[in-house]
Amino acid sequence: xxxxxxxxxxxxxxxxxxxxxxxxxxxxxxxxxxxxxxxxxxxxxxxxxxxxxxxxxxxxxxxxxxxxxxxxxxxxxxxxxxxxxxxxxxxxxxxxxxxxxxxxxxxxxxxxxxxxxxxxxxxxxxxxxxxxxxxxxxxxxxxxxxxxxxxxxxxxxxxxxxxxxxxxxxxxxxxxxxxxxxxxxxxxxxxxxxxxxxxxxxxxxxxxxxxxxxxxxxxxxxxxxxxxxxxxxxxxxxxxxxxxxxxxxxxxxxxxxxxxxxxxxxxxxxxxxxxxxxxxxxxxxxxxxxxxxxxxxxxxxxxxxxxxxxxxxxxxxxxxxxxxxxxxxxxxxxxxxxxx
Numbered sequence: 279x280x281x282x283x284x285x286x287x288x289x290x291x292x293x294x295x296x297x298x299x300x301x302x303x304x305x306x307x308x309x310x311x312x313x314x315x316x317x318x319x320x321x322x323x324x325x326x327x328x329x330x331x332x333x334x335x336x337x338x339x340x341x342x343x344x345x346x347x348x349x350x351x352x353x354x355x356x357x358x359x360x361x362x363x364x365x366x367x368x369x370x371x372x373x374x375x376x377x378x379x380x381x382x383x384x385x386x387x388x389x390x391x392x393x394x395x396x397x398x399x400x401x402x403x404x405x406x407x408x409x410x411x412x413x414x415x416x417x418x419x420x421x422x423x424x425x426x427x428x429x430x431x432x433x434x435x436x437x438x439x440x441x442x443x444x445x446x447x448x449x450x451x452x453x454x455x456x457x458x459x460x461x462x463x464x465x466x467x468x469x470x471x472x473x474x475x476x477x478x479x480x481x482x483x484x485x486x487x488x489x490x491x492x493x494x495x496x497x498x499x500x501x502x503x504x505x506x507x508x509x510x511x512x513x514x515x516x517x518x519x520x521x522x523x524x525x526x527x528x529x530x531x532x533x534x535x536x537x538x539x540x541x542x543x544x545x546x547x548x549x550x551x552x553x554x555x556x557x558x559x560x561x562x563x564x565x566x567x568x569x570x571x572x573x574x575x576x577x578x579x580x581x582x583x584x585x586x587x588x589x590x591x592x593x594x595x596x597x598x599x600x601x602x603x604x605x606x607x608x609x610x611x612x613x614x615x616x617x618x
Contacts, residue, residue: 281404282346285312289325289395293371300362300388301325301371301395304380307560308373308396310491315345322358323347326365332358355383363387371395397565402579407492407559408603411581412611414450414494415601418487419614421445427481427618428500434459434472445487454486454493455562465499466595468552468587480506480594486562493562494611495583497599500618509546509588509596514616516540516586517598520554520568524608530572530582537568537586546588555583558601580604581611 289312293301303309303323309331310316312323319334321341332352333341341349352358362370370388372381373396384390403411421444430437438459446452460470462478470482479502486494501510520537534554541550553569558581566574568582585599598616602608 281406282312282314285399286325286329288399292395298369298371299326299367301393303373303396304376305373311396311400311560313345313347315341316491322352324362326367359384359387400559400564401557401566402577403559403581408581410490410492411494411601414487414489414492415612417445417448417450417489418485418494418496419612421448422483422485433474433476434461435474438472441485450487450489452488454488454495458482458484463592463594466589466591466593468589479503480596482595482597484597484599491560493558495558495562495599495601496612496614497585497597498616498618499596499598501596506594506596512541512544512546513586513588513596513598517584520584520586521602521608521610524576524602524604525606526576526578526604528576530566530568530574530576531570533568534570537584541586541588549588549590550586551589555585557582576604578605
């Protein structure tokens with residue numbers, strides 16, 4: 279199936295309903311999603327009856343090779359505006375993330391409003407996208423097993439580097455975000471960075487690989503002391519109950535509440551300091567999310583992480599994360615045990 283064409287047609291239908299003749303994209307992953315071409319410099323993708331991408335001279339070769347959309351070399355904004363006006367574009371939709379300096383180039387010639395057409399289109403993954411996310415997850419999980427973390431004597435930063443190296447050797451194009459490999463009291467920081475120090479307890483690893491542009495995301499925490507085991511068991515209960523509850527028709531915020539309520543029952547509600555999970559795909563953080571304020575209805579085809587955690591400042595933290603493919607219920611992608 280020609281998924282790029284399917285995505286384009288879906289967005290064009292929404293634009294027509296809202297009376298927009300054009301929709302401008304500048305985020306690299308949005309352009310890649312629509313055209314199979316990921317810019318390396320800058321590009322402006324205009325979704326319209328005959329979509330086009332204006333790109334830099336540096337990118338012309340790769341764009342002409344990969345893009346399923348017509349490519350034109352960008353020369354200046356005035357010519358680009360003239361082209362769009364000649365096409366009869368009056369109402370122009372833009373990404374909510376468009377920078378102000380770019381918005382200024384178009385505001386005097388078009389009626390402009392931000393629209394999340396493409397973010398909503400990207401919420402539902404195609405079978406091909408889920409296959410790539412699954413492969414990325416398999417690579418990441420295999421690499422952690424090969425790392426043999428429990429028998430390493432190097433420092434955190436060196437071990438994190440070795441994990442990324444293993445993912446690349448196993449077929450990944452690289453890490454999907456900066457690998458978090460931390461231990462001891464810094465594990466109470468959700469986004470801790472690996473340090474040049476020997477491993478302490480507990481050990482927390484949050485890592486992911488990329489495959490054909492698609493991301494994976496997992497977290498495991500290795501615990502040792504009685505207190506660490508106690509916190510681990512609470513987080514595991516939260517993780518398992520949230521995943522078991524996932525099904526189409528529920529709101530994302532309802533899954534967050536289930537995970538949060540478990541931790542709250544044990545008196546640690548103030549120590550769960552982030553949302554329960556986020557979607558992923560070409561970007562490591564996409565919409566929707568399992569969070570208190572996200573009322574998005576869960577649908578088949580969504581891929582969302584579940585990652586509850588408890589963080590005890592100055593002591594340690596525990597987080598457990600799996601990526602969930604949503605069918606008739608939530609299905610864990612990968613087969614890595616929570617207990618390493």
